[in-house]
Amino acid sequence: MKYIDEFRDGDLAQKIAANIASEADPRRNYHLMEFCGGHTHAISRYGIVDLLPDNVHMIHGPGCPVCVLPVGRVENAIQLARIPGLILCSYGDMLRIPTANGMSLLRAKAQSADVRMVYSSADAVKIAQENPQHQVVFFAIGFETTTPPTAVAIKQAQALGLNNFTVFCNHVLTPSAISHILQSPEVRQLGLVPLDGFIGPAHVSTVIGSQPYEYFAEEFQKPVVIAGFEPLDVMQAILMLIRQINEGRAEVENEFTRAVLPTGNIKAQLLVAEVFELRRTFEWRGLGLVPYSALKIKSDYADFDAEQRFQIPVVSIADNKACECGAILRGVKQPQDCKIFGTACTPENPIGSCMVSSEGACAAYYSYGRFREKPHATMKEN
Amino acid sequence: MVNYVIISTPENSYKTPMCLAIPACVEQLTAENHAIVNLGGIRKEISLALVEDIAPGDYVIVHVGFALQKLDQLEAKHTLAMFAEMSALYKGN
Numbered sequence: 189m190k191y192i193d194e195f196r197d198g199d200l201a202q203k204i205a206a207n208i209a210s211e212a213d214p215r216r217n218y219h220l221m222e223f224c225g226g227h228t229h230a231i232s233r234y235g236i237v238d239l240l241p242d243n244v245h246m247i248h249g250p251g252c253p254v255c256v257l258p259v260g261r262v263e264n265a266i267q268l269a270r271i272p273g274l275i276l277c278s279y280g281d282m283l284r285i286p287t288a289n290g291m292s293l294l295r296a297k298a299q300s301a302d303v304r305m306v307y308s309s310a311d312a313v314k315i316a317q318e319n320p321q322h323q324v325v326f327f328a329i330g331f332e333t334t335t336p337p338t339a340v341a342i343k344q345a346q347a348l349g350l351n352n353f354t355v356f357c358n359h360v361l362t363p364s365a366i367s368h369i370l371q372s373p374e375v376r377q378l379g380l381v382p383l384d385g386f387i388g389p390a391h392v393s394t395v396i397g398s399q400p401y402e403y404f405a406e407e408f409q410k411p412v413v414i415a416g417f418e419p420l421d422v423m424q425a426i427l428m429l430i431r432q433i434n435e436g437r438a439e440v441e442n443e444f445t446r447a448v449l450p451t452g453n454i455k456a457q458l459l460v461a462e463v464f465e466l467r468r469t470f471e472w473r474g475l476g477l478v479p480y481s482a483l484k485i486k487s488d489y490a491d492f493d494a495e496q497r498f499q500i501p502v503v504s505i506a507d508n509k510a511c512e513c514g515a516i517l518r519g520v521k522q523p524q525d526c527k528i529f530g531t532a533c534t535p536e537n538p539i540g541s542c543m544v545s546s547e548g549a550c551a552a553y554y555s556y557g558r559f560r561e562k563p564h565a566t567m568k569e570n
Numbered sequence: 571m572v573n574y575v576i577i578s579t580p581e582n583s584y585k586t587p588m589c590l591a592i593p594a595c596v597e598q599l600t601a602e603n604h605a606i607v608n609l610g611g612i613r614k615e616i617s618l619a620l621v622e623d624i625a626p627g628d629y630v631i632v633h634v635g636f637a638l639q640k641l642d643q644l645e646a647k648h649t650l651a652m653f654a655e656m657s658a659l660y661k662g663n
Contacts, residue, residue, distance in 0.1 A: 189610040191593040191629055191646055200653050279634070308635025310617055330634075337636045340619045394631055394639040417592075420653055446646040447593075447631050447639050456620045456638070 195418030204423040205239040212430050218244045219382045224389035225252030225547025226417045232552035234419035250517040253330040254281045254545035258471045260503035261358055263287045265327045269301040277312035278327040280305045281545045288505050309341035316353035325494045326355045332395045335359040336456035339463040342492045354494035357485050362392050363400045364481035370408045385429040388414035397452025401440045409438040416444040474517030511540035516549050523553040593629045593641050
């Protein structure tokens with residue numbers, strides 16, 4: 189397929205790998221975090237780690253929307269789905285996230301709750317149109333890529349005069365999560381997550397642009413290279429990061445120029461700004477409460493806000509004790525450090541959210557056999 | 571006829587992720603600012619509500635049924651040329 193196959197060329201990958209090997213300084217280590225779950229997936233799927241020298245370490249970040257949603261919000265969605273006559277619409281990944289007692293939206297559906305998987309927010313609006321006698325709630329999750337489609341759905345529902353469509357909003361923001369990781373005590377004091385640079389998200393950046401990352405590069409003196417999701421994109425970004433680190437630079441560079449502009453997609457940003465506003469704080473799995481890291485629906489659109497229409501209590505549910513999702517999301521642990529990885533917890537029967545979504549580090553490792561990777565040398569030293 | 575495909579189901583969603591959009595070729599503009607795109611032979615109707623100035627033959631990044639951005643075909647060429655340049659450099663070493 190055009191614009192895909194060229195970016196997966198094995199010979200070129202070997203050559204970029206050779207460049208990385210010759211330019212990486214053997215006297216030091218490079219700890220690079222790919223923020224986005226799409227990159228985590230690509231790194232596992234294409235075996236990119238196998239092409240890197242031993243002193244270049246990929247640390248998987250929290251950019252998996254399914255993984256970072258706290259269990260309490262999934263429980264809220266299950267409670268909503270159990271309201272008689274209510275139709276809960278959700279992206280497929282959300283249905284399998286386990287909550288307390290092994291419950292999930294999929295199990296609630298088996299117990300007669302009307303839970304419907306949709307591919308797009310527009311499908312949820314359509315369901316509301318076709319079922320005027322039912323309340324329809326769209327369980328909205330995701331980073332800056334899924335937020336504009338939710339805004340479009342709300343505007344569309346308003347234009348159609350729908351009074352049975354609401355959105356349970358759980359949209360979160362990439363830049364605040366990166367800041368939080370960089371400012372976390374584990375990074376500042378313990379040195380457990382030594383980060384030398386970031387691979388910036390691909391599709392999130394098509395929306396927000398490359399400018400929002402300039403703050404990190406400057407404030408934290410960490411280089412950021414925005415990369416596409418294909419393996420050559422990721423390899424090239426790693427090389428660009430190594431060059432910046434070697435030269436003592438901390439700049440925002442864009443490898444994904446074919447889709448990312450400095451200012452991003454202004455039309456999408458304006459729509460989001462019209463419909464949503466910042467929440468003071470929001471809970472992330474693995475990161476805890478992160479200030480100004482999520483969006484809620486503006487009061488102008490309160491008629492389409494499920495949190496206004498229904499009683500949605502704050503529910504806090506601790507992760508399964510054996511589950512290491514939290515530490516994995518912070519980059520402190522790798523999937524194979526978790527005792528239940530690949531034993532009790534598999535993609536078919538996930539215990540933690542990192543095993544649910546293909547963007548989760550655990551599912552990516554498991555699906556592509558990456559648990560056989562060599563142990564993280566520097567992590568052990570610390 | 572439009573062939574609708576379900577990209578992910580609960581059973582296979584960990585294999586076909588929500589966030590991994592790929593560039594799709596716009597084949598035909600349809601009503602209400604929608605378009606039919608071709609993803610390696612699979613045709614699907616998507617919304618163009620978030621983009622502007624899209625014409626048949628353009629490539630767009632598709633995500634959850636919406637085009638997020640138009641792919642800049644010239645920049646794609648430049649990036650590929652950069653890969654090739656670097657490999658030439660490597661051969662010279």
